[in-house]
Each structure stands twice: as structure tokens, then as C-alpha cells.
Amino acid sequence: MADSYLFIINPSSGTSIGQHPEKISTAIEDFVKIKGGKAQIFFTEGRGHATTLVRENIDKEKWKAIVAVGGDGTVNEVAKALVNRSTPLGILALGSGNGLARHLGLPLTLDAALERLFSGSVNTIDSAELNGIPFFCTAGMGFDAYVGDLFSKENSRGLATYLSVSLKSYWNYKPQSYKLNGKKIEVFSLSFANAGQYGNNAWVAPQASLFDGQLDICTIIPFPKWYGSNLTYRLFTKQLKPSKYISYQLAQDALVEADEPPMIHYDGEPLQLDTTKIEVKIKPKSLRVIV
Numbered sequence: 001m002a003d004s005y006l007f008i009i010n011p012s013s014g015t016s017i018g019q020h021p022e023k024i025s026t027a028i029e030d031f032v033k034i035k036g037g038k039a040q041i042f043f044t045e046g047r048g049h050a051t052t053l054v055r056e057n058i059d060k061e062k063w064k065a066i067v068a069v070g071g072d073g074t075v076n077e078v079a080k081a082l083v084n085r086s087t088p089l090g091i092l093a094l095g096s097g098n099g100l101a102r103h104l105g106l107p108l109t110l111d112a113a114l115e116r117l118f119s120g121s122v123n124t125i126d127s128a129e130l131n132g133i134p135f136f137c138t139a140g141m142g143f144d145a146y147v148g149d150l151f152s153k154e155n156s157r158g159l160a161t162y163l164s165v166s167l168k169s170y171w172n173y174k175p176q177s178y179k180l181n182g183k184k185i186e187v188f189s190l191s192f193a194n195a196g197q198y199g200n201n202a203w204v205a206p207q208a209s210l211f212d213g214q215l216d217i218c219t220i221i222p223f224p225k226w227y228g229s230n231l232t233y234r235l236f237t238k239q240l241k242p243s244k245y246i247s248y249q250l251a252q253d254a255l256v257e258a259d260e261p262p263m264i265h266y267d268g269e270p271l272q273l274d275t276t277k278i279e280v281k282i283k284p285k286s287l288r289v290i291v
């Protein structure tokens, strides 16, 4: 019997899908047919729709994979319905950041990514949760959540927009105070890394592993403005490491307490919390992914 694949396409993700969602859908259909498989394709219509589509369809067939076609937001929405299930996640990374795909070394062009979907093997990776919200790449608070929120309100996507928003925010941004596991800290940013990067090859925790059952907690404390270019250079060249301003710790869980409900991000999606208590934990070996 032919293998069946379920594709969930986010027509609004990245910089190119929106211009050609039908073309991408046809290319996927043709490719799967040539490989002797069957493709069912859905387009998402808004935030959260990918999760609903997966939940509605997962038990309708024995899918060889359920494939997220988009960026980390789409991957997050599809993957959260696959945690602790046997059906593997496939990724056609056509978003703007593509952090999980980049960490996993997956191809970033449609043809090469489709080829990998058929030739790759299934690996079981860790996932994580922040106040029960699943994430697969990184989550956190501070500067990256602040920028993530501003970026989500921009009309254009991509690295150039992200950098421009980051640079503008950098000059006005005020560090935040939290308690991390009971210890008071003032931070520029606090990141919980399951995978090593935010996306766009911004490696906040270059040493992070998706297979170690641990989160890499990266704390960046306030630093002099001149240090910003050094930090950015290290971030994008995978050379961020412990320094006077940066520290790492491994943990299976963590508790953050804030004075005010903070803005957080999970896999780059901004979210204003309505609580001051943030619990983060790893879920070892909980997601099967085609790599």
C-alpha cells in the first residue's frame, strides 16, 4: 500500500510561501506521486489552526509522517499535537527563522527538503513546556520576547526586518528583574534552549542538544552598549560562550518568578502571560522527527 503523508501548509509564513501557496502545494503533490506515495494537503487559516487540523486528522489514517510546511510557529503548532504519539513530524522549512530545521541540519529548499522527507530516518527528540505550552526550539523572556512581539506586528518578515527591529529596540530596552529558582537576577534576556538557536542561525546555546534530556538555560545580564556588537557577532557565528555577562546552566526544569506578568516567547511566537510564575520543564524523548 502507498505511504500516506499529511501536509499542513501555512500560506502566511516566510517570505515566499504567501506568493505561491498553490505552486508549493502542486510541487508537493507531484513529488509525493513520483515517490509512489499519497499526499493530503491542508492550508492553515490562522493561529492555532495547524494544531486543530492535525488533531482532527491524525487518527484517520496511518500517516507515514505529518509534515509542517512553514516556519517555527507552524512546526510548533503541528508538533504539539504529535508529542508522545508514534506518528513522526516532517518539516519543510519555508519560514523566516527555521530554527528547529537549521538545528537538525534539514535542507531549506523545497525540493531538497522533500527528498530528505523520503530518505531521512526517524529520530526521537526532547520537547519542552513553559507553563504547559509546548516548545521545541527555544522559549524565554527579556529582550528576545520583546523583539519577538514587535517583529510579529511588522508587515514584512525575514532576517532583515528582524535585525532592524532588534537594533531599534536595543537602545530603549530596559533589563528585567526575575527570580530564577529562588535567586534574584537582573537580565537582558533569559532563554531556555531545547535546540540551540532562535532561528536564522542565531545560536543562543551552541552546545544545546535535542537528545540530552536537558534544557540549556542561557542568562545574559545587562552589559555595556559597546558589548552588543560583540554579542551579536558571537550569536551569529555560533561562538556565544560563558563570559562576564553570559552564563549557562543545564536543568530538567526551572521556576521563574517575575514582578509583573512578563511577555514571553515560545519558538519565536510572542505571548503576554497573565501570571508572574513561569515553570519550564523538559520532556525527554517525546517527539519523533524525520531528520
Ligand SMILES: Nc1ncnc2c1ncn2[C@@H]1O[C@H](COP(=O)(O)OP(=O)(O)OP(=O)(O)O)[C@@H](O)[C@H]1O
Residues within 6 Å of the ligand: 010, 011, 012, 013, 014, 015, 044, 045, 046, 047, 048, 049, 070, 071, 072, 073, 074, 075, 077, 094, 095, 096, 097, 098, 099, 157, 199, 267, 268, 269
Ligand atoms: N492563514 C494564516 N494567516 C495568517 N497567519 C497564519 C495563517 N496560518 C497560520 N498563521 C500563523 O502564522 C504565524 C507565523 O508562522 P510561522 O512561524 O510558521 O512563519 P514565520 O514566522 O515566517 O517563520 P519562523 O517562525 O521560522 O520565523 C504563526 O503564528 C501561525 O499560527
